[in-house]
Amino acid sequence: MEQNKYLEYLAELYPTIEKASTEIINLQSIINLPKGTEHFLSDIHGEYEAFSHVLRNGSGAVRKKIDDVFGHTLGTAEKRSVATLIYYPREKLEQLRQSGEDMQNWYRVTLYRLIELCRVVSSKYTRSKVRKALPPDYAYVIEELITEKPELSDKEAYYEAIIQTILDIGRAEPFIIAMAELIQRLVVDHLHIIGDIFDRGPLPHQIMDCLMDYHSLDIQWGNHDVLWMGAAAGQQACIATVIRLCLRYGNLDILEDGYGINMLPLVTFTLETYVDDEAWQFGIKTQQEKADISLALQQRMHKAISVIQFKIEGQLASENPEFGMNGRCLLDQIDYETNQIRIDGKQYELLDGRFPTIDPAEPYALSEQEKNVMERLTRAFKNCEKLQKHVKFLLKKGSLYKVYNGNLLYHGCVPMNEDGSFMEVPVYGQTYHGKALYDVLEQYVRKAFFSMEEEEKERGRNILWFLWSAPGSPLYGRSKMATFERYLIAEKETHQELKNAYYQLLEKKETAEKILKEFGLEGEEARIINGHVPVHQKEGESPVKCEGKLLIIDGGFSRAYHRETGIAGYTLIYNSYGMSLAAHEPFETTEIAIQEEKDIVSHQIAVNYSHKRQTVGDTDNGKQLLKKIGELKELIGAYRSGTIKERGN
Incomplete structure (x- = not known):
């Protein structure tokens, strides 16, 4: 009876076999797209400039996309310049204007590069999702430029005409800014903050303002x-x-x-x-x-x-x-x-x-x-x-822990006794x-x-x-x-x-497995993502614990820890190919990052890479979509058996 009631409700949303079938096709196409990139940050402690830079560069995700797209066609210096432009488009444009650069030629070259990057970073999303991310003032033009048009016999002339118009009407700079910010937006699909936004550093309120404008995130309170x-x-x-x-x-x-x-x-x-x-x-x-x-x-x-x-x-x-x-x-x-x-x-x-x-x-x-x-x-x-x-906002987006795509996220610890039992x-x-x-x-x-x-x-x-x-x-x-x-x-x-004994038990795989099971997670791919405690890299400590089942990603943004830890901490990237930890050098200033085109990712540590590229269907959201597909198929079956009558004209 409950199932019939639910199917009757679905029938109001999809009143015909045709509409239910179309939705199944749409959902199936989403499920087969590559999994979106998740970005994990922790222990920001009021250090707005370093946080802002890591957020802009996606802990190296932007640089990786630049390498993927341009390979050996651009030198290291040119790639670094493109990256800095994407991180700080307004500031970089101002710097170039003052340098005596041939701006018209630079605009043309840069627009083509950004369009190519936008095509690649948007390819893992549905057109609908990309459209929602587009800046309103340039949504139509950007969509035209990044969408493949197989029906056109002369694509180059078509794109050249659009770019020339942008240059002729003097809108190159705002268009470049819009494209750069779109790339930042699309490179990272979802942000996880694993606690401690406040204290020590001087600008936690600016970090909170920034997070409130972010497109998709969750927060685990520290x-x-x-x-x-x-x-x-x-x-x-x-x-x-x-x-x-x-x-x-x-x-x-x-x-x-x-x-x-x-x-x-x-x-x-x-x-x-x-x-x-x-x-x-x-x-x-x-x-x-x-x-x-x-x-x-x-x-x-x-x-x-x-x-x-x-x-x-x-x-x-x-x-x-x-x-x-x-x-x-x-x-x-x-x-x-x-x-x-x-x-x-x-x-x-x-x-x-x-x-x-x-x-x-x-x-x-x-x-x-x-x-x-x-x-x-x-x-x-x-x-x-x-x-x-x-x-x-912390109450709306935050919690003490979160289970997300097979990972358990929390800031501190699960209190334990020395014998490994829960306290x-x-x-x-x-x-x-x-x-x-x-x-x-x-x-x-x-x-x-x-x-x-x-x-x-x-x-x-x-x-x-x-x-x-x-x-x-x-x-x-x-x-x-x-x-x-x-x-x-x-x-x-x-x-x-x-x-707490938790911290002494971290080197044992069974500790992580016990905690994961307690929170409803099992299997080789399940992991704990943990913040709170700085990793002392210079003493040989590794952020990877419990044979890879637990990752400590204290971001180390707080300057007070740099001398103690030897680095500026870790952040984590989880994309369709797997997980990697990014170890960061201490951040100097935004001005130096722009003037000297300096990034702060020093090196990446592979946590695990999958032989098969993960899709949306492998995520929590994908499982919900698969469930919905199953329900829609039941609805179509009910239409065909006569249990429920189609409601279309």
Whole structure:
């Protein structure tokens, strides 16, 4: 009965045998096209220029297409020049105009090259999909130029006439820009962001603006992303941490200029409360000189918000003992007379003992001034239109994990015990592990924004803080976040943040297979795509783990990691021929990339190549199309048997 109802519904969409048959032919033609290219990026950390360049070059996908099309007909320098033009068409055109180049001849040569490239990159898509990607102003002309016309006896004269017209009417440059951007658009079919868009680098808001304009993508939240989501939801520990990190990395402009969040409440409070405090332990990671007055103020602000964070976190840890974060309740372990703290039964000297707002009798209570600061900042974060728009996009396109075309995508880890079993993590009275843990945590994230019940909303807000730094968080995966210790205790033993057993088990193939099975994936082709942890290439570490079943693609965009890792990280390309990791050199500047025509892909590592080129039919979308073909065939059978009557005229 249910099947008949569904066929009746299909009959409304395809009322005749002819229409159902036409749709089957259309779907079958799509299924046989080559699989679209997927591009995987992770751990961007606010580095907009490097991110933008990798997005424009498709981690080398554009250069590969140029090599495929022009082979030995163009030299290395010419290919590099074509690539730079595609990445930065406006900037490159401006540079050429100033160089004294014979522009009319250059326009003609370049148009022919871009047309040929467009033909090749569009060949794996249906004409309908290409048409949707075309820039409206030039859609008809570009379609004419990139579509083969076997009926024409003199194709060269036809195309030459169109190009000559473009040159005669002075539209060569806008047309070249449109073609270059179309090539960028078609080279990558779908983008995956495997977490951590925010923090460290100076321009996460510009990255978010860029992603919101991207044609097709999904996002797996990282711990830094959920931190900002928590701040946007009004979770005060997250707000304090976001501000602290912006101060620590000298990125206060993100809040004030990028999002328009006024820091005046914190500035005023700091000037009143920490006026004579040099706050040396709360230094700013910036290139400015220490004598800079604004830098001295930022150090004091850094200390002021850190103390507020420690207080709020202590309250949350006590109120939510199942989070396993009681070890973050450190303010009541301080002897404020001797300036010592007791941790795990040992006494340590504090590097800074000036805490004017801490009452030893109630160390976690915010002072009235601190309460006022946090209330005003909370309103600012919750009422920031741009931040709320970005977080809404993260909720719409994002999740804690994703299964896509036989791959499992997540940012951090699946919490495990040393024996390889999944760790049981308590969440509000029940324990969860593996996939169920991810699912329940994501439900609470969404409750923080959409629940109609204030208690559930509050629980969701606190889960965002849990995801940021709890030992049981799949996004963090360490025993503790030793923020207090790193600021205030010299002994390195207190700074240790022990990684979850997951990270020690990564070299075992059975670990990946166990996790994949937990998320419903099996077979030789199934893989985990993982971000979060930089790969130390200079120490011989490989991004390929578990005999190729797990790939770590921390993009390494953050400059803070380059010296530590030896490279600027990895990204991943998955096209119809297979998977390859791209190892990147550190990115200098966009200006250098244009002036010197420098790219940043250093080399590629083949993960696996298929002997048979993959088609759309091998993808998740292809399986849905095959299912639809089967249903349409049933509909045609129902028409022919008389079970359902055709509805056409």
